Amino acid sequence: MHRDWGHAALLLLPAMVLLFAFTHMPAIQTVIDSFWSTPRGRRPSVFVGDANYRRMLADPIFLKAMSNNAVYAALTIPASIALALAMAIFVQGRIAGRAFLRMSYFTPTVLPLIAVANIWVFFFLPGFGLFEQIREALGLSPQNWIGQPATALYAVTVVSVWSQAGFFMIFYLAALQNIPDSLREAAALEGTSRWTFFRRVTWPLLMPTTLFLSVNATINAFRTVDHIFVMTQGGPNNASMLLLYYIYEIGFRFWDTAYAATLTVVMVAILAIVGLGQFFLMDRRIHYK
């Protein structure tokens, strides 16, 4: 038994050292940093108590980023999940061109988000992009979708949904395959309508998958900001500013490391809450069984 301990230590050591060095230590250090000031030139860092947090709560850009992120999450999560479910149901059964349909839905997932954003920027270009040509044909005035505060956040939302729905689809496909055919046959015998069958049988059985995808979509809504870099850079006038992009700006444009650490604490807290939520929800699901 004790020989195991030595072996385990040797096998685990390299991975654990790197894990601590790039996840746990920086997380702890970030919390500490948030109570200190940013060192500037010859001025060293000093303890400032909750000053960074007070600054954050009074920072209109931070508040804007939080409300944007809430809207962004509230739109991307249900939209991606609903579309993913529709896609899975479309290609699950026999349908003409099934392989093509499935490929179309899934392909955006393998493209780099930065490349996806490049393509979509063109679609949104005022007076030139494809949306605009459709609008023009309908006699509507040109719109600068990513360049005006009223629509920038929604333009970014569309791109995010487009790039992740196909990925979520495959989880629903896997789950749908696990629903026994006998249930469908029984329902057909009873004369149950397709919609009733979906609402009473399919949807409840897919609940664990929906939950898993909700957690994933929530994490993505906070953690994935690549397209912001290409499309809007948080603008115009912070209309599409998201929390992680703001952390990047504060940390690497203004090099205000202490304030960036304070913002990062909020980010870690959000992800921790999501993680704990998942843990307890999953736990309850197991008791159900």
Added chain:
Amino acid sequence: MSVMVTDTSRVDRALFVTGAWVLALIWVLPLAWAIWSAIHPPAFVTRFDPLAPLTVENFVGAWNAAPFGRYLLNTVLLVSLVLGAQLLLCIHAAFAFARLEFPGKSILFALVLLQLMVTPDILLVRNYATVASLGLLDTILAIGLPYFASAFAIFLLRQTFKTIPKELDDAARVEGVTLLGLIWRVYVPLAKPTILAFALVSVSHHWNNFVWPLIVTSSVETRPLTVGLSIFATTDSGIEWSTITAATLITSAPLLVGFLLFQRQFVQSFMRAGIK
């Protein structure tokens, strides 16, 4: 009565098929347009004339306007380095968690799982400081280092290793196989589907990763494709759209072609990796 039922179900079916195709067309349209504009002269960017002449000029132009060859090499080096290191570190760690008994095991494992939520790319500022203090800024190693110890890989491999019958261990040990021999000659071959699944997920993730590489790289010799593309596309030098889409396709093509060739494996791998 029965006639009415078939009628509504036929309408139902038509709506269903239409919905599926409309959605697919919306999903395929952006990429289809990107390909269209990349293989036609700039004048045809939004003129969809089936007789428009084909050209490779846009690709040539993009390839010559920025060092995409070097970026491609950097990305290939990066994803190979990350995958190799991840497998080396995580196979051993996963075996320890799956098969060995030691004090503090469940606490350590919980600490590993923490990384599934709080990933290194959230802790940008602090990790940048760490990489800087190691003198690794602007190296390919620095882009990969935070991802070497992957909680996801450890978790996935541990689950797989746990399903391998323990009798195999005993048999191998009776034969005098060392612990490392047992891992590499018994466990790894049996976990091949999981390893392949993880490899595809890891390669596509790091091929597409952007923010962290953007922060730690500052020269052509280290920048991966994603960072190179973003710099190329945002410089205001009046580059034609068709050149930008050609560059975009160059960036995505290797992965895209790989996906189209091995579609089934890709989908199954993503599924296997996602189902816990």
